[in-house]
Amino acid sequence: MPMLELIATATFGLEAVVKRELMHIGYTPQSVSDGKVTFEADERAIPRANLWLRSADRVLLKMGEFPAGSFDDLFEHTRALPWSEWIPLDGSFPVTGKSIKSKLSSVPTCQAIVKKAVVENLKRRYRMERFPETGPSFPIQVALLNDTATLTIDTSGTALHKRGYRHGAVEAPLKETLAAAMIELSYWNRGRVLVDPLCGSGTIPIEAAMIGRNIAPGSGRRFAAESWPSLTQGSWKEARMEAYQSIDQEARVRIIASDIDSGAVRRACENARQAGVGGCIEFSATPLHRIEMKEDFGVVITNPPYGERIGEGTEVKKLYRQMGRIFRANLTWSVYILSPEERFEKLYGAKADRKRKLFNGSIKVNYYQFYGPRPPTHVLR
Ligand SMILES: C[S@@+](CC[C@H](N)C(=O)[O-])C[C@H]1O[C@@H](n2cnc3c(N)ncnc32)[C@H](O)[C@@H]1O
Structure with missing residues (x-):
């Protein structure tokens, strides 16, 4: 099975805990930085990490990372990523974004450009002009930090703290x-x-x-x-x-x-x-x-x-x-x-x-x- 680059995101201060949890379920973290622990594994890690990580917020599939000093860079690099390997013809792919210390500071514009680039990529692959987006969800995130863009798809969906057991809560429940x-x-x-x-x-x-x-x-x-x-x-x-x-x-x-x-x-x-x-x-x-x-x-x-x-x-x-x-x-x-x-x-x-x-x-x-x-x-x- 080909290897994927995955990111377990974490709240500030909990990265080392998430790193330990990943090692406990058999993965070797490659890098730990503010709010994220990156690791390489085959696709079986997507269900396993989502099911087993106790302190991580989400598990993201990293699609690519590149310098993005202009909107043209962002569009061209995003369009070149292998989106159709993941997103089927009816897949829905909402785009969220964030930008820190980067020239491309307008998050709505970055989101719109990424959406357009992904559509262009899928058009070529599926030979269709419009996508119904009625099927499974592939939430894309564009994160800009110091003029580098990281493109991910969120494999978790609802954040991982929502285990599903807590129906009754007090005023200030812990995550x-x-x-x-x-x-x-x-x-x-x-x-x-x-x-x-x-x-x-x-x-x-x-x-x-x-x-x-x-x-x-x-x-x-x-x-x-x-x-x-x-x-x-x-x-x-x-x-x-x-x-x-x-x-x-x-x-x-x-x-x-x-x-x-x-x-x-x-x-x-x-x-x-x-x-x-x-x-x-x-x-x-x-x-x-x-x-x-x-x-x-x-x-x-x-x-x-x-x-x-x-x-x-x-x-x-x-x-x-x-x-x-x-x-x-x-x-x-x-x-x-x-x-x-x-x-x-x-x-x-x-x-x-x-x-x-x-x-x-x-x-x-x-x-x-x-x-x-x-x-x-x-x-x-
Ligand atoms: C911040 S909440 C705890 C939230 C909890 N960790 C959760 O995730 O739901 C603090 C709790 O302390 C309780 N509490 C306040 N004074 C108390 C006391 N003297 N004896 C016992 N419980 C008390 C409150 O009723 C409240 O449920």
Whole structure:
């Protein structure tokens, strides 16, 4: 099978996590740059990467990259790319674009030029003047950076954080991709109890349970490339079968999730059931000060409220202090907290062992990591 160049896109700060995930499913990343991890693989990687990547936003098929200092360059180079190898006669191919530090700064004009160039390419191949665009979708993106154009087709369609299990959410739910990354950045493994005492719609516990049971995060949804006739028949079926057979139903996973809001807990329970991990998570409506951390070497991973609304600031600060008092008393536990509060460590009462800059949507946050002692080997499964 010929090799393809694929790009797994990621939110700022998560590129290294996505790189590790790719290696875990057998691919060798070629390069890692802001927001993207590029790798080469045959077409079987399209279903596999979409099904298995937990922290990536999308999987893009790279069609070409070239210098584009003028609209003529953009048109000619785009027209020369092998679009008809992928797009069938009835395929629809919407074009989106972005331009950073480039002479071709008008994104709508770049989009129109790329659309025209792709149409010209397909006209030659199919000997048709007009294309109905009623068939499968091939979302094209033209990305200009420092006068270089990168042309891609999006194989994912809907972004990968939409796993399909979350129907009920609280006011500020985490993206599933960020929740998965928070877990992967911790030292949690399924031999240790994981607690999210501010679980909201349950995103962190559900993603952890899926990791614990080795459930492919994309197994409950569909992807754009699933209806591409250009992919070998059976490649999706094969990848879905592999995902199904990889599930470790017997794995003992201990995850405890609670929230003060009983409505949120009900929604979290339903989301977990939808994700097929209802049985792995103990849910309860419990305020933070009543949680129990009985076992040793447990891991707290949580995303507290940020206090962004007027009047909430004092309550949130109180909560951060309370978190410090409760968590710090459990000396063998490791604690991971996502917060935009710059004075978080002061309020919590301890300096983090590591602080990682991330983005929760457009909000700049820090992932505060407080490492407990290393558990004895029987806990490290
Ligand atoms: C930012 S939300 C968590 C969102 C969650 N990670 C998700 O993806 O849906 C913060 C949660 O903390 C809960 N909360 C606030 N104060 C609490 C307290 N004292 N005890 C327990 N939960 C609390 C809120 O009800 C809310 O659901």
